[in-house]
Amino acid sequence: MRYKYCPKCGGTLRLNDKQDSTRPVCTECGFVFYQNPAVGVAAIVMREKKILLGKRSGTYRGQWCIPCGYVEWEEDVNDAAKREFEEETGLQIRIKRVYAVLSNFHNPEQHTVGIWFLAEEEGGSLKAQDDLEEAAFFSYGQLPELAFPTDKQVLRKLKEEGLLS
Ligand SMILES: [Zn+2]
Known part of the structure; x- marks a missing residue:
């Protein structure tokens, strides 16, 4: 189990009768600790069929990704994608x-469900910041070392569909 204590009362969590480790139960108050994936968002922005990638400075430092982040509580997924992209680039x-x-x-x-959006530049100027130390455009043949296996899948799909050079 990822967690030992109840977030509501501090009681000890135990596995339920089905021994289902994805939903432990509090021995004190009966709270069921559902463990669900978080939602991540990423935005695909291209210039002349090259995609903007960021070199990460925090987790997965030195590896590259399609600029991304987590959706916050009460935040719309589209707004999250726009916010994260602007914060990082x-x-x-x-x-x-x-x-x-x-x-x-x-x-x-931390399992996540990732949503990759196609997006267009609308303003601002390119500068790697926040969780990124560098940002640059790449064609499929020049890709740097990537942090996430699913980004690789998305990049392959972009290439196969003729969106990425
Ligand atoms: Zn409890």
Whole structure:
């Protein structure tokens, strides 16, 4: 189990009768601790069929990803994608459509459902910041070392569909 104590009362969590480790129960108050994936969002922005990627400075430091982040509580997924992209790249974007939705299992401590949006630049100027130390455009043949297996899947799909050079 990922957690030992109840977030509501501090009681000890135990496995339920079905021994289902995804939903431990509090021995004190009966609270069921459902463990659900978080939602991550990423935005695909291209210039001349090259995609903007960021070099990470926090977790997965030195590896590259499609600029991304978590959706906050009470935040719309589209707004989250725009916010994260601007925080990390300095660019304001307009969301066009959902391009891919995939489950991420690469981090056993934090499963996520990722939503990749196709987006267009609307303003701002490119500057890597926040969780990124560098940002640059890449064609498929020049991709740097990538942090996430699902980004690789999305990049392959972009290439196969002729969106990425
Ligand atoms: Zn409890």
